[in-house]
Every structure is written in structure tokens, then in C-alpha cells.
Amino acid sequence: MATRRALLLIADIGGYTQYMQFHRSVLGHAEAATRRMLDRVVGAARDFDLIEIEGDAAFLSRDVDGLDGPATLAATTRAVVAMHRAFHVERRFVELNMCPCGSCRQTSDLRLKFVAHVGEVATQTIRRRKKLVGVDVIYVHRLLKNGVDVPEYLLVSDDLFRSGGPAAAELAMREVPQDLEGIGQVQTFFVDVADMAAPPVLPDLSWSQRLGSTLGMVGRGLPHVLPRRRPRQLATAG
Numbered sequence: 288m289a290t291r292r293a294l295l296l297i298a299d300i301g302g303y304t305q306y307m308q309f310h311r312s313v314l315g316h317a318e319a320a321t322r323r324m325l326d327r328v329v330g331a332a333r334d335f336d337l338i339e340i341e342g343d344a345a346f347l348s349r350d351v352d353g354l355d356g357p358a359t360l361a362a363t364t365r366a367v368v369a370m371h372r373a374f375h376v377e378r379r380f381v382e383l384n385m386c387p388c389g390s391c392r393q394t395s396d397l398r399l400k401f402v403a404h405v406g407e408v409a410t411q412t413i414r415r416r417k418k419l420v421g422v423d424v425i426y427v428h429r430l431l432k433n434g435v436d437v438p439e440y441l442l443v444s445d446d447l448f449r450s451g452g453p454a455a456a457e458l459a460m461r462e463v464p465q466d467l468e469g470i471g472q473v474q475t476f477f478v479d480v481a482d483m484a485a486p487p488v489l490p491d492l493s494w495s496q497r498l499g500s501t502l503g504m505v506g507r508g509l510p511h512v513l514p515r516r517r518p519r520q521l522a523t524a525g
Contacts, residue, residue, distance in 0.1 A: 329345050370399070383491075404447055433475070444475055
């Protein structure tokens with residue numbers, strides 16, 4: 288199986304589990320809002336390919352052929368800033384709808400965090416569906432379980448950090464040791480996303496726009512409260 292070197296990036300919505308713990312119509316709103324935000328996040332990472340949506344996270348990748356170490360780290364930070372901005376703009380649209388349900392009211396509690404790593408990957412095809420495999424794919428997913436105590440951050444592996452050279456120093460990243468399951472002790476580095484760029488400019492909707500957004504969320508919740516139509520039973524011959 289041929290391998291290639293790739294930059295691996297996961298954008299993970301923090302607070303998702305509590306956010307989704309609602310009932311029926313409210314669950315519909317939570318699912319719809321999360322889908323909207325993840326769609327915007329993925330769309331903002333223009334140079335990356337979406338590998339998979341993993342519940343509350345988007346797993347993305349891009350080949351690093353032709354990129355030196357500093358350029359690889361720069362590609363990471365550029366994507367993170369753009370994705371973070373897109374997330375908060377879309378979250379604002381959801382916040383401003385007038386639905387009083389718990390899901391819509393708690394949207395402001397959601398945060399976006401990132402982990403990134405550079406390593407060797409291979410492409411595996413199962414039933415015409417392609418996915419990335421390899422130790423480095425496992426590695427970047429293990430980074431999601433960490434001890435970083437800020438709500439929104441970029442956490443990178445030692446390999447990615449060291450490749451950045453002076454650019455890594457400019458980010459003022461802090462070192463944090465990790466004990467990754469199945470891998471062992473590793474060094475990682477993180478930075479608060481708030482320290483990477485100016486806060487995103489958030490939209491302010493008109494009353495009519497807020498009403499339209501509200502009606503849209505109500506419509507998305509209807510399939511979760513309407514009784515499911517049972518298939519008609521064929522009459523049994525006597």
C-alpha cells in the first residue's frame with residue numbers, strides 16, 4: 288500500500304455532547320445547527336480535503352508535497368483562523384433565531400478546537416468509500432484527549448511544531464506533555480486561538496432575517512416530532 292506525507296487536521300466542536308442531550312424536536316434543532324456549523328467550517332478550509340465527518344468533528348487532510356516545514360505550519364494556522372471565523376459567524380446566525388428551545392438557546396456555549404499533525408498516510412478503499420489509514424491517523428485522533436485547559440485552541444504534534452522553525456516561535460505556543468493511548472509519552476504544543484488573530488466580526492440580523500431563521504429551525508425539527516408513518520399491511524387472504 289503506497290503512502291504519502293500529509294497534513295492532518297481535526298476541527299472538533301466542544302460542548303457537543305451536552306448540546307445534543309435534548310428530546311425529539313429539540314434534538315432536530317441541535318442536529319441541524321451542528322450540521323450548518325460544520326459545513327461552514329469545512330468550506331473555510333479551502334486547501335484541505337474533507338476525509339470524514341465524525342459526529343462533532345471534521346477530519347481533514349492535505350498533501351504536503353512541495354511545502355517545506357514552515358509552509359506546512361503556516362497552512363495549518365491559516366486554515367484554523369479561517370475555520371474558527373466561519374464557525375463563529377454561523378453560530379451567530381443560529382443564536383439570533385427566536386426559537387426558545389434549549390438547543391437554540393445553548394448554541395453560544397459551543398466552542399471549536401483543533402488538533403494537527405503531519406505524517407505518513409495511506410488510502411484504503413472499502414465498498415467504494417475512501418479513508419485514510421496509518422499510525423499517524425491514529426496519532427492525530429489521540430491528540431483530542433488532552434489536558435489543554437482553554438476552550439478554543441490549536442494543539443499540534445512535536446513533528447509539526449519543530450518543522451515550523453521561527454514561525455512556531457512567533458505563535459508563542461506552550462508545551463504540554465501527553466500520554467497517548469497505544470503510543471506513549473509525546474510532546475505537543477498549543478496556542479489559544481484567540482491569540483492567533485483578531486476576533487471575528489459577527490453579523491447582526493434584521494428582525495425579518497431572524498424570523499426567517501426561526502421558521503427554518505422549526506421546520507428542521509418537525510420530522511423529529513411527527514409520528515412516523517407505518518407501512519401499510521397487505522391484506523391476508525382468507
